Amino acid sequence: MKVELRAVRRTYGTVAALDGVTAGFEAGTLTAIMGPSGSGKSTLLHCAAGLDRPTEGTVVIDGTDLGSLNEHGLTVLRRERIGFVFQAFNLVSALTAEQNVALPLRLAGRSAAPGLVLQALAEVGLDDRARHRPNGLSGGEQQRVAIARALITKPAVVFADEPTGQLDTQTSRQVLGMLRRLVDDHGQTMIMVTHDPVTASYADRVIFLEDGRIVDELTGALTAETVAARMAGTC
Structure with missing residues (x-):
């Protein structure tokens, strides 16, 4: 089990944003x-990723209980064992694609093995764009750079928050297909927040939340239609 939440509750004042959530996320699943x-x-995403404490x-x-870590320990864990992909690409505009991908290694005080960064860019089909800065890349290309950056440290799990929210339909499908291949070909564990049934249909499992609780779950051969129908019945 790469990620496990056990009876997680997160309150803000008198409001329970999460109310006793228990869920496990296996390696090689989306x-x-x-x-x-x-x-x-x-x-849920923030608590699972160690960005917020339950x-x-x-x-x-x-295998690491996040509750046993101090703030420095959490920072090290996030830097070395967790990857993040956000709706906003969060690339550094002054850096090239290659430099953006290498940034997590630099922040950790590590140097990339020869060819590692270009290999990561090749995984997302952008090794020929390594010297381009973000303003010279399309939205889809920027998100692919962000995915390569998330994977450069070979994290145990990748958390994605609306990863295709700023992309058009065709580009979204390309990016989602890439995320799906990363899970299938490399055994990556990925947890993705989305509001879109089409995006969710690329997953192995869909968890439905309501009022801070898991109210339903969908597995098997997913389609946008089955996800949308289940959303209509539960959310």
Whole structure:
């Protein structure tokens, strides 16, 4: 089990953003988290990734109980064992694609093995764009650079928050197909928040949240239609 949440509760004042969530995420799986606004999707992602501490309960990533770590320990874990892909690409505009991908290694005080960064860019089909800065790349290319950056440290798990939210339909499908291949070909564990049934249909499993609780789950051969129908019935 790469990621496990056990009876996780997160309150803000008197409001429970998460209310006793228990869920496991296996290696080599892509899970989509869905639910209406205010259902707890982002809070679940933040608690699972160590960006926020739960009020109660336990989060375990790759065998490490996050509750046992101080802030420095959490920072090191996020830097070395977790990858992030956000709706906003968050690339450094002054750096090239190659330099952006290498940034997590530099921040960790590590140097990239020869060819490692170009190999990461090749994985996302952008090794020929390594010297381009973000303003010379399309939105889809920028998101692919962000994916390569998330994977450069070979993290135990990648968290994605609306990863195709700024992309057009065709580019979204290309990026989602790439994420799916990374899971299938490299055994990557990926947890993705989305509101879009088409995006969720690329997952192995969809977890539905409502009022901070898991209210339903969908597995098997997923389609946008089956996800949308389940959303209509639960959210």
